[in-house]
Amino acid sequence: MNKTFIFILSLCAPLTWADAAIQNGTLGFVVSEFAYALGPDAEETGACPDGLARNLQEIYILESGAKRRQNESEAKFEKRLQAAAKALGTAENGQDLCQNPEAGSPDPYFKTVQGSGFVVEGIDLDGKNSPEDFNDQAGSNGVDNQFYRTVGCSRSFQSTGQSNGFKIEMLAGSWGIVFELSNVDDIYNDEHVDVTISANADPIQLSAARVPLAFATYAKDQSADFRGSTTGRIVAGVLTTDPVDVRFHSVVNSMKLERPLLDARLQASFSDDGSLTGILAGYTPVEALYDVQYGYRNAMAVDGQLAPLALRQGSANGAAHVLGHTCHGVYHALYKNADARPDPQTGKFTAISTQYRFSAIPAFIVDIETESANSGLKQSREYGSDY
Amino acid sequence: MAKLSRRSFLRGSLQGAMVGMGLPLLNCFLNDSGKAMAATGQRIPVRFGTWIWGCGHIPELWVPEQTGREYVMPAHLQPIERYREKLALLSGFDVKLDGVPNKPHVTGCFGLRTGIPVPDRQVKAPTFDVLIADAIADTRFRSVEVCSAGIQRSYSYRDAGSPNPSETSPLALYQRLFGEGFQNPNNATFTPDPNYMVHKSVLSAVQEERQALMRAVGAEDRQRLDEYFTSVRELEQKLALQLQPPAPVQNFLLPNSPNEAAVDSEISNVLENHRIMAGLLARALQCNQTKVFNVLFSDTASNLRRPGVSSTHHTLTHEEPVDPKLGHQREVAWFAQQSMLAWRDFLDAIDGIPEGDGTLLDNCLVLAHSDCSIAKSHAVEGIPAMIAGAAGGRIRTGFHLAGNADPITRIGLTVQQAMGLPVASWGGLSMETNRTITELLV
Numbered sequence: 001m002n003k004t005f006i007f008i009l010s011l012c013a014p015l016t017w018a019d020a021a022i023q024n025g026t027l028g029f030v031v032s033e034f035a036y037a038l039g040p041d042a043e044e045t046g047a048c049p050d051g052l053a054r055n056l057q058e059i060y061i062l063e064s065g066a067k068r069r070q071n072e073s074e075a076k077f078e079k080r081l082q083a084a085a086k087a088l089g090t091a092e093n094g095q096d097l098c099q100n101p102e103a104g105s106p107d108p109y110f111k112t113v114q115g116s117g118f119v120v121e122g123i124d125l126d127g128k129n130s131p132e133d134f135n136d137q138a139g140s141n142g143v144d145n146q147f148y149r150t151v152g153c154s155r156s157f158q159s160t161g162q163s164n165g166f167k168i169e170m171l172a173g174s175w176g177i178v179f180e181l182s183n184v185d186d187i188y189n190d191e192h193v194d195v196t197i198s199a200n201a202d203p204i205q206l207s208a209a210r211v212p213l214a215f216a217t218y219a220k221d222q223s224a225d226f227r228g229s230t231t232g233r234i235v236a237g238v239l240t241t242d243p244v245d246v247r248f249h250s251v252v253n254s255m256k257l258e259r260p261l262l263d264a265r266l267q268a269s270f271s272d273d274g275s276l277t278g279i280l281a282g283y284t285p286v287e288a289l290y291d292v293q294y295g296y297r298n299a300m301a302v303d304g305q306l307a308p309l310a311l312r313q314g315s316a317n318g319a320a321h322v323l324g325h326t327c328h329g330v331y332h333a334l335y336k337n338a339d340a341r342p343d344p345q346t347g348k349f350t351a352i353s354t355q356y357r358f359s360a361i362p363a364f365i366v367d368i369e370t371e372s373a374n375s376g377l378k379q380s381r382e383y384g385s386d387y
Numbered sequence: 388m389a390k391l392s393r394r395s396f397l398r399g400s401l402q403g404a405m406v407g408m409g410l411p412l413l414n415c416f417l418n419d420s421g422k423a424m425a426a427t428g429q430r431i432p433v434r435f436g437t438w439i440w441g442c443g444h445i446p447e448l449w450v451p452e453q454t455g456r457e458y459v460m461p462a463h464l465q466p467i468e469r470y471r472e473k474l475a476l477l478s479g480f481d482v483k484l485d486g487v488p489n490k491p492h493v494t495g496c497f498g499l500r501t502g503i504p505v506p507d508r509q510v511k512a513p514t515f516d517v518l519i520a521d522a523i524a525d526t527r528f529r530s531v532e533v534c535s536a537g538i539q540r541s542y543s544y545r546d547a548g549s550p551n552p553s554e555t556s557p558l559a560l561y562q563r564l565f566g567e568g569f570q571n572p573n574n575a576t577f578t579p580d581p582n583y584m585v586h587k588s589v590l591s592a593v594q595e596e597r598q599a600l601m602r603a604v605g606a607e608d609r610q611r612l613d614e615y616f617t618s619v620r621e622l623e624q625k626l627a628l629q630l631q632p633p634a635p636v637q638n639f640l641l642p643n644s645p646n647e648a649a650v651d652s653e654i655s656n657v658l659e660n661h662r663i664m665a666g667l668l669a670r671a672l673q674c675n676q677t678k679v680f681n682v683l684f685s686d687t688a689s690n691l692r693r694p695g696v697s698s699t700h701h702t703l704t705h706e707e708p709v710d711p712k713l714g715h716q717r718e719v720a721w722f723a724q725q726s727m728l729a730w731r732d733f734l735d736a737i738d739g740i741p742e743g744d745g746t747l748l749d750n751c752l753v754l755a756h757s758d759c760s761i762a763k764s765h766a767v768e769g770i771p772a773m774i775a776g777a778a779g780g781r782i783r784t785g786f787h788l789a790g791n792a793d794p795i796t797r798i799g800l801t802v803q804q805a806m807g808l809p810v811a812s813w814g815g816l817s818m819e820t821n822r823t824i825t826e827l828l829v
Contacts, residue, residue: 165764168766172489172767173485203484206792208791251488323706
């Protein structure tokens with residue numbers, strides 16, 4: 001009797017999350033946390049000796065006689081500030097500088113990170129140790145993260161700022177990312193696995209406590225533009241993939257945008273709880289990064305048409321004001337710090353190293369035209385064609 | 388003399404026009420409980436309203452840790468502690484986006500008010516306040532919209548793209564409610580406005596032709612004409628009301644005209660204007676000028692600001708760093724608290740008017756809500772809401788209920804049912820629900 005009991009236990013005990021998650025050599029994940037991989041705050045590193053970047057009103061107020069004048073009403077002062085900011089945000093040819101940042105000159109008030117002798121999140125993308133590379137946790141030089149260099153002196157990218165919280169739209173179901181690993185023989189050591197990195201076509205499923213649910217089912221985006229297939233390997237529980245171009249969706253102020261990443265690769269660890277945590281890194285074309293993060297020049301409305309100019313322009317200028325930067329300042333700084341994809345004619349770099357930290361939880365990934373609530377809304381006759 | 392009733396008035400003629408003189412509301416018109424008119428059994432009217440504040444809350448300062456009746460009001464609810472028995476706090480209810488892009492400060496508000504999230508201002512109208520007004524409004528104004536933050540903004544929509552406009556100035560609100568066309572219900576004399584009489588007679592002629600036309604056309608055209616003439620009927624109804632003596636009202640005092648005030652978004656002006664407008668609205672509800680109202684204390688992207696500071700409540704939610712000691716944005720929290728102080732002012736105005744055996748608030752159902760929960764992330768999960776008033780005994784209050792991520796349409800469905808609408812389910816897709824919040828209904 002006792003022997004039988006012991007035998008049953010020995011059959012059940014070895015079950016792990018991987019046994020539950022691997023289906024015919026395939027593992028799926030949905031990204032549950034996603035943000036730019038950055039360095040410490042400017043206050044900690046001292047890497048912004050000239051202070052943080054300024055918005056247009058903050059630049060104007062530095063001018064002689066710009067401060068509030070005696071007997072000037074608060075309302076008039078506010079109007080003067082707004083008018084001055086609008087003038088500063090307009091190119092000599094009359095163009096709005098958020099929609100046409102190339103029409104402006106580099107902004108001396110857009111401060112960027114100086115030096116590199118400190119630890120920054122990310123991985124070595126090019127296998128070289130360049131002067132502008134940062135250190136990793138192990139103390140080695142080689143972390144390529146020029147996006148952090150560009151935004152590290154912006155107040156909205158400090159740890160108390162707002163710009164790195166864009167996952168909220170992901171958790172609201174507006175966009176998402178899924179990974180699919182196939183030909184997996186051993187979750188801890190496998191010299192060859194196939195990996196697909198795709199946009200998620202379904203809204204993420206959350207618990208009542210609004211925590212992403214494991215083992216929900218998601219469909220890959222059906223557009224080839226939004227999925228990248230590559231190979232990789234698992235060594236001591238760390239997955240590393242080979243470079244592949246990927247592209248995700250993004251949403252800002254209800255406008256739809258795209259977030260491409262060239263030569264993207266994963267370096268991530270499997271945890272005992274079944275999650276996959278690490279870095280997704282690659283290079284983003286400067287023009288695309290400017291659009292998805294700052295300018296929204298190519299933003300689409302939900303009807304698939306280019307969003308109204310007033311919405312794109314207003315959103316970009318409004319964001320620049322509240323987040324504390326100038327559009328032309330960040331645009332030129334992105335090009336100044338770009339470190340990949342040289343233009344064949346000019347030799348000027350056109351893409352910038354960009355790294356994201358993420359966590360992903362087990363999920364079932366399917367490759368079908370989704371029938372999610374989201375697609376139902378799109379198809380529903382009741383709600384018309386404006387979706 | 389014939390037996391007196393609430394409808395009794397002295398008849399006569401004035402310059403050839405029939406007129407009547409109303410009687411004040413006497414105790415003999417009420418039943419023993421003071422809740423209904425003795426002669427007809429008709430209850431004191433139940434009014435419905437919404438009260439909106441922008442940019443959500445600081446969860447740790449607003450959401451009670453306990454549910455049920457024995458909950459402790461966190462710091463930001465302290466101003467309304469004295470109303471706890473007349474309030475039902477509703478936390479943790481979500482607008483489910485179904486993948487619809489979240490238009491900050493818009494999608495959450497309209498998701499709550501229409502049951503369908505939209506990525507822009509193409510509202511899937513009507514908002515539920517309009518549905519309720521259509522069902523219960525038999526008053527001079529179908530609804531009254533007010534915004535105290537100095538901007539012309541409203542979240543009450545009959546059709547997409549056409550919000551019911553709000554009054555932004557206390558003086559303009561006074562003139563609209565108690566100026567031209569207002570008949571004091573307790574005046575000793577009643578004189579029909581000759582202009583209304585002329586319009587009425589014109590419409591009467593139209594009515595005969597309309598009926599003849601309706602008989603002459605086919606079913607499809609008849610349906611189209613019927614839709615078209617609905618607006619005419621609404622006008623007729625309004626005129627008919629104006630040509631009858633208004634029902635007398637207990638304890639009604641015609642408010643004085645307010646002084647011209649600064650109408651802007653500076654917080655002290657907004658609070659003062661809101662107090663005045665709440666008082667005017669309360670009097671309008673008392674004397675049955677309207678049964679439905681929508682108050683916008685601050686816009687959903689709140690433009691409130693301190694004196695001498697250009698940053699608004701909304702911009703601060705994006706600009707202000709989180710205070711590491713507090714764990715939240717200090718200035719944003721201050722504005723969030725001001726919103727609850729204003730809500731207390733509103734309750735003071737409504738609850739300060741005796742009516743029947745209670746107060747005007749006891750005969751109201753007021754749904755207060757915001758557009759988001761945490762403004763800096765525009766989160767539409769856990770949008771704070773609360774119900775004030777007993778809706779004439781139809782609503783149970785005095786507790787905190789956690790929604791546990793249920794669709795926020797449960798609130799909209801329940802208030803519609805409480806106001807007597809025969810609606811079994813409400814909302815679209817993930818937001819569609821037939822789950823009444825039974826804890827709220829008596």
